[in-house]
Amino acid sequence: MRMVVCVKVTPKAEQVRLDPTTKTLIREGVESEINPADKNALEMALNLKDKHDGEVIVLSMGPPAFEPHLKLAVAMGADDAILLSDRAFAGADTYPTSFTLAMGIKKLGNVDIIFCGEGSSDAGTNQVPPGIAEWLGIPQITFVNKVEVVDGKVRARRTIRGGYEVVEAPLPVLLSVELGCNTPRFPDFRRKRWAEREFRLKVWNKNELGVSEEQVGLKASYTTVKELKEAKMRERKGEFIRGSPEQVTEKLLEIIKQYL
Amino acid sequence: MAGYKSIWVFLEQNEGVLEEVSLEVLGKASELASKVGAEVTGILLGHNVKRLADEAIKRGAESIILADSPVLENYMTETYTEVIAGLVKERNPDAFIFGATNNGVDLAGRLAVRLGAGLIAHVVELELEEETGLLLGSVPGFGGSILAVCKCVKGRPQMVTVRPGIFRALPPDESRKGRIEEVQVRLKPEDIKTRIVEKKVGKAIDISKAExxxxxxxxxxxxxxxxxxxxxxxxxxxxxxxxxxxxxxxxxxxxxxxxxxxxxxxxxxxxxxxxxxxxxxxxxxxxxxxxxxxxxxxxxxxxxxxxxxxxxxxxxxxxxxxxxxxxx
Structure with a gap:
């Protein structure tokens, strides 16, 4: 079985701030990581590989700075990693992003299952996975937390409101994987050292992907960001209740009573 | 101002019950539509769900397009995308708004690429841009601390998914009347590649409205x-x-x-x-x-x-x- 895991590298969400005057993101000093849900997607793929054998390839679109993170994915057990990188890809919204990734998958060829995280921690639109599936013309099963392959078909359990459903689809298929549905493995120490020192990341630019400038990046985007703004938080009283346990309980009771 | 004729709202139903967020979206769409003189049309797919069309009219829809068929009983990406993409191509709505439930997101993401439309996801604020009349959706990023105000600069319809619990549904108005148009469904069961082999839904707990x-x-x-x-x-x-x-x-x-x-x-x-x-x-x-x-x-x-x-x-x-x- 040939599996591709689409991965994004995202800044750690809790470290990102907005510059109050320029209204741009302050990126200095912000650490980045493999998008958490994508790690769950990778773990799910590696699990299937453990059971059925096969190959797991990590695919990402972004700047060369993604390299150490993709090497980490290889250290975790991915067989190969490919970075789609070109200045022309910059500024892409979900439409060209899903297109570019789909073109990478097409170039790889003969892929059975494509895994994505359900969404990313920076923008969190959840739209890239269905977009890729549509570009490839294959079925999608989103918000998946459990998967098995039976008789050449995928059976995946996906979360719906109030419960779940199990969907069966023929291969090839795209799955978006629920954040937190498994515990991503730690990289093996020796494999990590090998990945860092010897593994060579493949980088494909727009020519190698066979796409034109008009099909990718900002030019091919349907949406633009007009501005960024700080989410205004409600003003709170911030009153500390101090005293003996009895006094604290007494005061809390007084507040809660109004709502009983 | 961009001329608007119609704003569509996806009326998501599960087990014959309309999702609360679809009613919230109807409420918001009515408010926007009254500013631009557009009609609010609810898009309803399912099996034996005509009474939900009546309900949606009481909650703000002016007309309903209903696709009622056994193959549409449960939400499935394939069938719903096929039917709805056909309707959009035929009638060209100016805007199309979905509740950002798992199924709403699954559908909107797929449709946007099929239709060549821009999609603004998980908005928590939705208004009209004064100069252009385009929809402006505020999307929370980085864990919700920063909002990106987005618009669809090309492609139609302008597509939006809305986070549940943000907008208010209109109270039911029994006197409201609206058109219900039923469309033919040409899907054949043998054309459908995916199937639901198991489904388990308890009473969905909704704590968003709890006091x-x-x-x-x-x-x-x-x-x-x-x-x-x-x-x-x-x-x-x-x-x-x-x-x-x-x-x-x-x-x-x-x-x-x-x-x-x-x-x-x-x-x-x-x-x-x-x-x-x-x-x-x-x-x-x-x-x-x-x-x-x-x-x-x-x-x-x-x-x-x-x-x-x-x-x-x-x-x-x-x-x-x-x-x-x-x-x-």
Whole structure:
């Protein structure tokens, strides 16, 4: 079985701030990581590989700075990693992003299952996975937390409101994987050292992907960001209740009573 | 101003019940439509769901396009995308708004690429740009601390998914009348590649409208017994933070925050929660927040009305005892 895991590298969400005057993101000093849900997607793929054998390839679109993170994915057990990188890809919204990734998958060829995280921690639109599936013309099963392959078909359990459903689809298929549905493995120490020192990341630019400038990046985007703004938080009283346990309980009771 | 003729709303139904968020979207769409003189059309797919069309009209839709067929009984990406893409291509609505449920997102993401349309996801604010009349949707990013104001610069319809619990549904108006147009469904069962082999849906718990909520975080160590008991005593619901939901301690339906439920309660008692940005956006609409945490520097205290520095395992049993005796 040939599996591709689409991965994004995202800044750690809790470290990102907005510059109050320029209204741009302050990126200095912000650490980045493999998008958490994508790690769950990778773990799910590696699990299937453990059971059925096969190959797991990590695919990402972004700047060369993604390299150490993709090497980490290889250290975790991915067989190969490919970075789609070109200045022309910059500024892409979900439409060209899903297109570019789909073109990478097409170039790889003969892929059975494509895994994505359900969404990313920076923008969190959840739209890239269905977009890729549509570009490839294959079925999608989103918000998946459990998967098995039976008789050449995928059976995946996906979360719906109030419960779940199990969907069966023929291969090839795209799955978006629920954040937190498994515990991503730690990289093996020796494999990590090998990945860092010897593994060579493949980088494909727009020519190698066979796409034109008009099909990718900002030019091919349907949406633009007009501005960024700080989410205004409600003003709170911030009153500390101090005293003996009895006094604290007494005061809390007084507040809660109004709502009983 | 961009000329609008029609704003479409996807009316998501599960097991013959309209999703609350679809009614919220109808309410918002009506408000926008009245500003631009557009008609609000509800798009309803399912099997034997005509009465839901009547309900949607009472809640703000002016007309309904209904596709009623056994193959549409359950939501499936393939069938719903096929039917709806056909309708959009035929009639060219100016805007199309969906509730950002798992199924709403699954559908909208696929449709946007098929239609060559821009899609603004998970908005928490939706308005019209004065100069152009384009929809402006504010999308929370980076855990909800920053909003990106987005618009669709090309492609039609302008597509938007809306976070549940943000906008208000209109109260039902029994006197409202609207057109219901039923369209033919040409899908054949043998054309459908995917199938649902199992489905298990309990009564979906919706804590977004609860008046009182008691929320447990990592500080509970996963033991929700005190949280549950207090919630029961004050007639409230239980909520959790993302780590507890990720660990499978509680279902996602009761996970509060940017990737979960946004609360609109009068009171929230928040115990053992540190106050990460993605959590805070979920309690922002709560009128009164009481926080209990052992760490005096916990960020949650910057976003609470009443702050108690202390061990929840000591404070909550005491509180529970007092309320029990109060209630006799």
């Amino acid at each position: 009182k909520v008691v929320i447990g975080g990592v500080g509970t160590g996963g033991d929700l017994s005190l949280i549950k008991r207090l919630a029961e005593l004050i007639g409230g619901e239980v909520g959790v933070t993302r780590p507890l939901s990720d660990q499978g301690i509680a279902p996602r339906d009761i996970m509060v925050g940017a990737t979960g439920v946004g609360l609109s309660s009068k009171l929230a008692i928040v115990a053992g929660v540190s106050g990460a940005a993605h959590f805070l956006s979920g309690i922002d609409k709560v009128e009164n927040v009481i926080a209990i945490n052992t760490d005096p520097d916990a960020n949650i205290f910057n976003h609470a009305d009443y702050c108690v520095v202390g061990d929840l395992f000591k404070i909550m049993p005491e509180l529970i005892k007092r309320i029990e005796s109060l209630k006799g």
